[in-house]
Amino acid sequence: MRKYHLMAPGPTPVPHEVLEAMARPLMHHRTEEFEALFEEVRSGLSWLYRAEGDVIVLAASGSGGMEASVSNLLSPGDSVLVVEGGKFGERWTEICRAYGMETDVLSVELGRSVGIDEVEARIRDGRHRAIFVQASETSTGAKHDVKKLAEAVRRASPDTLVVADAITAIGVYDLRPEEWDLDAVITGSQKALMLPPGLAFVWLSERAWSAAGESKCPRYYFDLRIERKSQAKNTTAWTPAISLVAGLRAALDRMQKEGLENIFGRHARLAGATRAALWAMGLEIFPRDLLSESLTAVRVPDGIDGKAIPRTMQAEQGITIAGGQGEMSGKIFRIGHMGYVDESDVLAAVGGLERVLAGLGHGVNPGSGLAAAQEEFGK
Amino acid sequence: MRKYHLMAPGPTPVPHEVLEAMARPLMHHRTEEFEALFEEVRSGLSWLYRAEGDVIVLAASGSGGMEASVSNLLSPGDSVLVVEGGKFGERWTEICRAYGMETDVLSVELGRSVGIDEVEARIRDGRHRAIFVQASETSTGAKHDVKKLAEAVRRASPDTLVVADAITAIGVYDLRPEEWDLDAVITGSQKALMLPPGLAFVWLSERAWSAAGESKCPRYYFDLRIERKSQAKNTTAWTPAISLVAGLRAALDRMQKEGLENIFGRHARLAGATRAALWAMGLEIFPRDLLSESLTAVRVPDGIDGKAIPRTMQAEQGITIAGGQGEMSGKIFRIGHMGYVDESDVLAAVGGLERVLAGLGHGVNPGSGLAAAQEEFGK
Numbered sequence: 001m002r003k004y005h006l007m008a009p010g011p012t013p014v015p016h017e018v019l020e021a022m023a024r025p026l027m028h029h030r031t032e033e034f035e036a037l038f039e040e041v042r043s044g045l046s047w048l049y050r051a052e053g054d055v056i057v058l059a060a061s062g063s064g065g066m067e068a069s070v071s072n073l074l075s076p077g078d079s080v081l082v083v084e085g086g087k088f089g090e091r092w093t094e095i096c097r098a099y100g101m102e103t104d105v106l107s108v109e110l111g112r113s114v115g116i117d118e119v120e121a122r123i124r125d126g127r128h129r130a131i132f133v134q135a136s137e138t139s140t141g142a143k144h145d146v147k148k149l150a151e152a153v154r155r156a157s158p159d160t161l162v163v164a165d166a167i168t169a170i171g172v173y174d175l176r177p178e179e180w181d182l183d184a185v186i187t188g189s190q191k192a193l194m195l196p197p198g199l200a201f202v203w204l205s206e207r208a209w210s211a212a213g214e215s216k217c218p219r220y221y222f223d224l225r226i227e228r229k230s231q232a233k234n235t236t237a238w239t240p241a242i243s244l245v246a247g248l249r250a251a252l253d254r255m256q257k258e259g260l261e262n263i264f265g266r267h268a269r270l271a272g273a274t275r276a277a278l279w280a281m282g283l284e285i286f287p288r289d290l291l292s293e294s295l296t297a298v299r300v301p302d303g304i305d306g307k308a309i310p311r312t313m314q315a316e317q318g319i320t321i322a323g324g325q326g327e328m329s330g331k332i333f334r335i336g337h338m339g340y341v342d343e344s345d346v347l348a349a350v351g352g353l354e355r356v357l358a359g360l361g362h363g364v365n366p367g368s369g370l371a372a373a374q375e376e377f378g379k
Numbered sequence: 380m381r382k383y384h385l386m387a388p389g390p391t392p393v394p395h396e397v398l399e400a401m402a403r404p405l406m407h408h409r410t411e412e413f414e415a416l417f418e419e420v421r422s423g424l425s426w427l428y429r430a431e432g433d434v435i436v437l438a439a440s441g442s443g444g445m446e447a448s449v450s451n452l453l454s455p456g457d458s459v460l461v462v463e464g465g466k467f468g469e470r471w472t473e474i475c476r477a478y479g480m481e482t483d484v485l486s487v488e489l490g491r492s493v494g495i496d497e498v499e500a501r502i503r504d505g506r507h508r509a510i511f512v513q514a515s516e517t518s519t520g521a522k523h524d525v526k527k528l529a530e531a532v533r534r535a536s537p538d539t540l541v542v543a544d545a546i547t548a549i550g551v552y553d554l555r556p557e558e559w560d561l562d563a564v565i566t567g568s569q570k571a572l573m574l575p576p577g578l579a580f581v582w583l584s585e586r587a588w589s590a591a592g593e594s595k596c597p598r599y600y601f602d603l604r605i606e607r608k609s610q611a612k613n614t615t616a617w618t619p620a621i622s623l624v625a626g627l628r629a630a631l632d633r634m635q636k637e638g639l640e641n642i643f644g645r646h647a648r649l650a651g652a653t654r655a656a657l658w659a660m661g662l663e664i665f666p667r668d669l670l671s672e673s674l675t676a677v678r679v680p681d682g683i684d685g686k687a688i689p690r691t692m693q694a695e696q697g698i699t700i701a702g703g704q705g706e707m708s709g710k711i712f713r714i715g716h717m718g719y720v721d722e723s724d725v726l727a728a729v730g731g732l733e734r735v736l737a738g739l740g741h742g743v744n745p746g747s748g749l750a751a752a753q754e755e756f757g758k
Binding site for chain 2: 013022197217320
């Protein structure tokens, strides 16, 4: 028997009180009870986003939120620039193309962070209506510096909208949509928010809300203007995912008790300890430049079957981590350390990995990774 | 103290074992465990739909499934006919117009069922690419006869696609998408499936899948072709609403144990008893023609504040029923009797309503509604 540990870069473990909140008998959504719940949730989301404006709640997974930020802000034929440094960058490209945008791609080597100068050079002619980027690229563990990117956009092409997929960023590290002058910031429920998947969140700047009024893309379920009107009245345009919204209140409550600075500090500490452990085990961290605090992607050591690592972690240790996606399949594996995760979870993942790698023929001194993590925790 | 009774036409009560299934620690969706779960769910949905083809599972509420069946089957400028007999008929019109369809509306008096001859006359010229209809119009409690409607379409304009919103029909009464030659049939999780909202389901005929290959509407999150490929492999294109899918297995399991004929029989019996009770209380059932077994809409008696009925049911009796929507607000109220509902629930609703109506000044002999329901149950 081994206990189950969910250490993937999403979904992340759900705290007991959140599971309990979702397991209560269902309330009807057209009631004062739901409105009171939704009002609390909206205020909690504003707190989480550090932003005054509405954070729109959608019954969808994160990709639905990404699509909403394309279909609401643009019109077919608009020029856009996509920073594509992994699978989720590619998703921006796919969505933009599905909606008929003229889509420039700024390819970033997998694992690297986009060069801000490169962005600035590409947008200087002012023809891009929007730039799409990942605040944290979940497929590689790299961050793009959306703060500096937004500064560059405001210098070089001030009307270009800056749209950030922050699905593994919001609630993980300090990201300030309003203060940094971003235009659309998306997250999902199954990451730092510690919920099951099924909710997407979209915050828009006033500049973006104006764009939403002019957009000519067809949309209905994801029409953010309709949702904004409803949600301002603490209700939703379409039937909300009631149980997830009930869980969301419990999750936000837990987050508010911990406090944003503490949450960010915890993620940084867990990320740092995970990396120290991996280095001590002779492994190479995949991303260079800026590392996301939400997950760590690790290069598979030479001579080891890369796909066997997550598979064996799951089968023999009961620990769910993730493999590489797309062309990185078998070349990297990814350990999540975001959401409802603490020091003990990191030790479980590191300990399991030590045992699995030894079994697969990558020599590791037993306890070397654990000792390094422990040392980091002590700092 | 009064116990809570959810007797709305959706969301409906969630059985304990479904709540429990959703309250288990979250599994990762890219695992054999999830694939095994999803395989069971897919087979259960085929059973429920009485159809061989895939029933696509979407992380969205029912309106998302409705939108998917517009954006996947049509191209901008296509002519469509919408049978509009209530708020959800209007939703078809809104979605079709949002996607640039040339949208003919066949208006049906609220509470009536569409005349099949009228449909046949309207489509005879063969220019309509699709006809949109509600199998059960949740806003009025009326059914449209989608079996006869499909027969008429095949006679009059055989290539026209028949798209049925069956959100309060699938799992309520005997609806056979494949045998009846329908083309798209949508349902949602929060009705007969006894789950919280957050999942939409779309079944397409082979004729509709061909149309999906030709459609020129932009779509991504709701691209059913992408989902079909993934779901055939027991996975999903985007992150699924994992906890709801886990609950779905438990709900389908319960439904399969009860058996479809028993489920349909139970809904018919509960609907019949509810109506007998309402008649005995001197109330008028709102829909004529074909009455949906999923809910009963009732005309507000003269001289009574219509909005006070659901409000007082909730506040004083702990029983959630629904008011009228849109122009029917204050004119009707709606009692749901679908999903995880039995005789005792109907008695609770009827009993509560007797007490509330008496309080609001509509004289009812105490127990007259209850006795009539009980008599029906005995038949």
